[in-house]
Amino acid sequence: MTDLNPTNQQILHYARHFLQCRGYNGFSYKDISQKLGIKNASIHHYYPKKEDLVAALLEERRKSLAVSIAQMKESEKSAREQLQYYFDYALQEFDEGKCICPPGSVIIDFHELPEKVKKQDMLLLDDILDWLNNVLRTGLEQGEFEFSDPVDTHAEMVVETLMGARLVSSIKGRKTLVRAISSIKSCLGWRD
Incomplete structure (x- = not known):
């Protein structure tokens, strides 16, 4: 990944915002350059193609997730605390204002996406699912959760429910996302 100087950080910030609000085909370098008051060529300097930018953005999200997971492990957060962090x-x-989660932001265009974007999106989704599998397994073993279906089924349900709820929440409001989180907790046998 290229150097994260202030300009590059701002490019990634706005790209992430546009990606999570509009999807892959819903923004251009022009949108970012107008926000930053720079020329499109400045963005092309860092990311020659849009696929380079989005792949780098998804890779950055993977690295950020890995750091968050390491911090939670180091601080010995319980399974519930880790899952609550995710919620x-x-x-x-x-x-x-980011209605779509990073891995979900490219789903509508997934089959037409460049391979490097698909790869980074799948790696990010796999990282999230791996982490959730570990959290749910630990929570089940330690009595924090109570469910009988396989752990991986529940991990997928958590991701799928949150992705869908975030989309619906963009038109129905925050309460939809809050209800979805409450439903997930109920399915996991999470009793406050």
Whole structure:
């Protein structure tokens, strides 16, 4: 990945915002350059093609997730605390106007996407599912959760429910996302 100087960080910031609000085909370098007051060529300097930018953005999200997971492990957060972090993060992003989660932001265009974007999106989704599998397995073993279906089924259900709820919340409001989180907790046998 290229150097993350202030300009590059701003490019990624706005690209992430546009990607999560509009999807892959819903923004261009012009949208980013107008926000930053720079020329499109400045963006092309860092990312020759849009696929380079989006792949780098998804890779950055993977690295950020890995750091968050390591921090939670280091601080010995319980399974519930880790899962609550995930829910809080989804709510925070929604409150910031980002209606679609990073891996979900390219789903509508997935089959037409360049291979490097598909690869990074699948790696990010796999990272999230691996982490959720570990969290749910630990929570089940330690009595924090109570469910009988396979752990991987529940991990997929969590991701799928949050992705769908974030989309519907973009037109129905935050309460839809809050209800979805409550439903997930209920399915996991999470009792406050």
